[in-house]
Amino acid sequence: MEKLRAKLNSDAVVGHVFAAPFIFGFVCFSLIPICMSLGYSFTDYSLGSKQAVFVGVKNFLNLFKDEVFSKSILKTLQYVLISVPIKLSFALLVAYILTRKSRMVTLYRSLYYVPSLVGGSVAVALVWKQLFARKGLFNSILVNMGLEKINWFGDEHLAIYPLILMAVWQFGSSMIIFAAGLKEIPRTYYEAAQIDGANGFQSFFRITLPCLSPIILYNLVMQTIAAFMTFTQAFIITGGGPNNATMLYALNVYNQAFKYNNMGYACAMSWVMLIVMSLITLLIFRSSKFWVFNEAEG
Template identity: 45%
Template sequence: MVALAIALLLSLEVKGIGVYRTVYYVPSLIGTSVAVAYLWQQMFGPDGLINKGLALVGIHGPNWLAEPRTALFTLAMLQAWQFGSAMMIFVAGLKQIPESLYEAAIVDGAGRLYRFFRITIPMLSPVIFFNLIMSIINGFTQFTQGYIVTDGGPLNATLFFALYLYEEAFNFQNMGYASALAWFLLVLVGVLTFLVFRFGSRYVYYES
């Protein structure tokens, strides 16, 4: 949703739009790096930049990474910040929608909201379908953020499946169990992808 919202803004024909697209795409290139994970850890620490900013307006910020109710949300924000790849795919999809459809809708008196749900979303449905599948796969394979920023804590609130698999294999040397987890992950992602194809394809519009 974040990627689509930004893509709609960056699809506008304004001066310097290429620079804006580049700036918004950069986080997706560096977002999964160890350096950015450490930076995120410092920003949301007890004396980090986020809490200092909240203190300026009289708000006492929580210990974001030490409380189960906020730790996962903090990593979710880091993931949402990495919307560059999906955004660029959405931008490419938006450019493929014929302008004649919008022009005809405007002549018929259709408003912006109506054009978005009746033209943009249906014509963009193959791109949404693709990004949905990629998001499902990426969601089940998250590792770096949980390993570097929170190490699976607190109280296993950010113990992602891939991180749990890693700990069982390399921390506890349970290679057999870890292998079973890896196969389970493969089957689970495969089943979910199949279900998305099975039931989601009926909502996808292909011009051909």
């Protein structure tokens, strides 16, 4: 008994040692900054100042008087509602095609995954900016087709769409997860459907989508959260312009904190976005009972 107890104690020590770096990192770089952010959201604080002046809920009340804040909310919702469904649909389509038997399928998967590895980098954002410039590749294609050039980043109604297209281009991570989920669907389901006379479309909508619905839920939640936190594309490509037409929420928070040196106000904005993202995520989970198939429940 004493030997067993000593072994358990030694195993616990080893577990604590291996978990210590993560716990230290979480406390120092996540938990403490989160608590400090909540405290600063109730103060008038700027970087470099020695003291934060308590102002109560003034920062939160000022948010609803800020036109840039309202526009950033609307533009971020537009970005999320358009980019996430298209991105997931495209990822599922490519994953479905790449699950077909082929010698080159591994190479194709790797090539499709590369944009997700480098898509959020500054270098790629700069390349994307040049592609949609007045003399860029896309306008050159339009001119060769006999159409007029489009001022992508000068038009308030069009400036958001290159950013959306760049987000859709980074579909590789979702595609890999979809491909793994597709491989887990038993082939016997499709064989039984073929015996019953079901065609490809019927099999896809009656077998593939229901069996893949838990994976769709996971990708939907993760990509929605990632879309709300988009910053690099808007910061590098458009800077939030023209006329705040691409002022995504994360960029607005950055500007308030580091450009205008209004850290307390930026912290309040961050907590409002946390609440909005939590509510949307909760809504997705609550709605999942109507469209996510659970094999255990039949």
